[in-house]
Amino acid sequence: MTVQTPQYDRSALTAGIVHIGLGNFHRAHMAVYLDDLFALGEGHDWAIIGAGVRPGDALMRDALRAQDCLSTVIELDPAGKTCRRVGSMIDFLPVEPGNASLIAAMSRAEIRIVSLTVTEGGYFINAATGQFDPAAPEIRADAANPDVPETAFGAIVKALKNRRAAGIAPFTVMCCDNLPGNGHVTHAAVSGLARLSDPELADWIDAHVAFPNAMVDRITPATGPRERAMAASFGLADDPVPVTCEPFRQWVVEDNFPAGRPALEKVGVTFSDQVHAYEMMKIRILNGGHAIIAYPGGLMDIEYVHEAMAHPLISAFLDKVEREEVIPYVPPVPNTDIGAYYDLIRSRFSNPEVADTERRLCLDGSNRQPKFIIPSIRDALAAGQSARGLALESALWCRYCAGTSDAGTPIAPNDPNWAALTTLAQAAKAEPQLWLNQRTIYGDLADHAGFAAEFAGWLNMLWADGTAATLRHYLGQ
Known part of the structure; x- marks a missing residue:
């Protein structure tokens, strides 16, 4: 070679x-x-x-x-x-x-x-x-x-x-x-x-x-x-x-x-x-997409990103959230077909040779969520539309930070603020609003009654029924 x-x-x-x-x-x-x-x-x-x-x-x-x-x-x-x-x-x-x-x-x-x-x-x-x-x-x-x-x-x-x-x-x-x-x-x-x-x-x-x-x-x-x-x-x-x-x-x-x-x-x-246009497309669709597939995969003990993409529930979850709650709020980009760009992202995520890990995608959510996910939530809500899937993504992150997978496997620390996040995530099991009260992450989204209700419903379902059942419910299956 x-x-x-x-x-x-x-x-x-x-x-x-x-x-x-x-x-x-x-x-x-x-x-x-x-x-x-x-x-x-x-x-x-x-x-x-x-x-x-x-x-x-x-x-x-x-x-x-x-x-x-x-x-x-x-x-x-x-x-x-x-x-x-x-x-x-x-x-x-x-x-x-x-x-x-x-x-x-x-x-x-x-x-x-x-x-x-x-x-x-x-x-x-x-x-x-x-x-x-x-x-x-x-x-x-x-x-x-x-x-x-x-x-x-x-x-x-x-x-x-x-x-x-x-x-x-x-x-x-x-x-x-x-x-x-x-x-x-x-x-x-x-x-x-x-x-x-x-x-x-x-x-x-x-x-x-x-x-x-x-x-x-x-x-x-x-x-x-x-x-x-x-x-x-x-x-x-x-x-x-x-x-x-x-x-x-x-x-x-x-x-x-x-x-x-x-x-x-x-x-x-x-x-x-027009760097800002390329940048928003990439951050919302690719980096946001990473977060969307990361936490369900982490909770379901899936090791690699391409394996998560091959899981029908996670793949369909990504598609539905991207197409309904992310891509509609991405402005036009010079010389770019945004739909084709998303198809390319799916292909890149699915490359088995890369062997990128779900754990790497789950890393540092406290810094990444405000940059890659929260802006899409704000845009959807400002347009008077649902952020139901992004509320589920946020609930999945919270559930992940509680420190165990659905099967009870311990999750090793995976954020600079892991200890504090774990304590908060475990408390949020009984009182979901505690998680949204992280103003450095959610800002005034904590005060949005509709979003808070969606988040609480998903978090309760994740704890009661597990990730796979919750994704099936979201997907209407």
């Missing part, structure tokens, strides 16, 4: 990007696009320097530096797997308290883009308001110690301050996480943190730093023994951090890069002033 290797001279690459957050998604997405561009003989001054701000990121640094910062990426096409070594990253900075090496790298003039994948929950958003939360403990700590910050945003603020003092133009800050208006969200975090310690710097950031919005998409499972065995089958048994991913990938970016950018349109990236 052959492995594709970089088709360019890596020793001739120079850095133009610092990327914070070297998880699987980045290495299967942005790093691959740049690898493709470099193979065309273009953009060799846009290589990536990797970085992380969490202690756990040091393990990824050690693994990647041991293999000259090459990433193994295996595409899981049902017609046949392909493997490549992606060479677009040329260094990985030390992971250290105070982030001195990261700040120094971002302060260099040749760095013209700083990009991030720090997860949807990493932007210090108050879910109740949807705004940046200046009271978050990590933000308060960085505001009090701006020269030795611990967060990615604190490091960015310090580097921008250094560049301003040195007369160096600011870099563009590019978010690659699944967030509505991700450029606006990142701007709010960077500017908001700066304003706590240096309002004049915050004004300069607002006036001079670009934060383009982007929509990113590629299903990328977590790495475990199966993925390492797959790498070994290609002769790469010594790589502890291979990445597997579906063949499909998409990247739509607002063309707002005052300091310049690589010519990524030559390798399939779409530059558009």
Whole structure:
């Protein structure tokens, strides 16, 4: 089995990007696009320097530096797997308290883009308001110690301050996480943190730093023994951090890069002033769809996403909720048939080679539900229509957080707030309204009598009859 290797001279690459957050998604997405561009003989001054701000990121640094910062990426096409070594990253900075090496790298003039994948929950958003939360403990700590910050945003603020003092133009800050208006969200975090310690710097950031919005998409499972065995089958048994991913990938970016950018349109990236339309379609239909199939699968002890898609009740549940309560409220998208897009999503979810897990889809609901599900509920209710299926999805999440499957199998912690969610979910068995009273998640939906009644009815049925019977009832079976 052959492995594709970089088709360019890596020793001739120079850095133009610092990327914070070297998880699987980045290495299967942005790093691959740049690898493709470099193979065309273009953009060799846009290589990536990797970085992380969490202690756990040091393990990824050690693994990647041991293999000259090459990433193994295996595409899981049902017609046949392909493997490549992606060479677009040329260094990985030390992971250290105070982030001195990261700040120094971002302060260099040749760095013209700083990009991030720090997860949807990493932007210090108050879910109740949807705004940046200046009271978050990590933000308060960085505001009090701006020269030795611990967060990615604190490091960015310090580097921008250094560049301003040195007369160096600011870099563009590019978010690659699944967030509505991700450029606006990142701007709010960077500017908001700066304003706590240096309002004049915050004004300069607002006036001079670009934060383009982007929509990113590629299903990328977590790495475990199966993925390492797959790498070994290609002769790469010594790589502890291979990445597997579906063949499909998409990247739509607002063309707002005052300091310049690589010519990524030559390798399939779409530059558009309507990123928000693509983004809403993807977040509502794909990410929302993930949540719709995640919790029934988790409660029914189904391990893999493609197995959930093969289950007639879960598949029909997804179809009914998407077609009746999600897709009708997704605005038109340039050059896109939304019905065909949903059919593509179903096909992607059903790919058995990806072997994505239901547990991964269930992860971090307290951050994902407000972004991927709650907006669809609000739109349906605002239109005077039913959100009956989405109320059931929310009840399924609550039931999952109670900590056992329908069969009584313990569910291991699967959310940063798991302990609190489990306590609340167990209390909600007797008083469902307690769950909706999480204002940081549901906001004023807790006060919507019709939605609250639907939610309570479904939750009671889940506890009394189980997931399969409840889905049959919803489907009219």
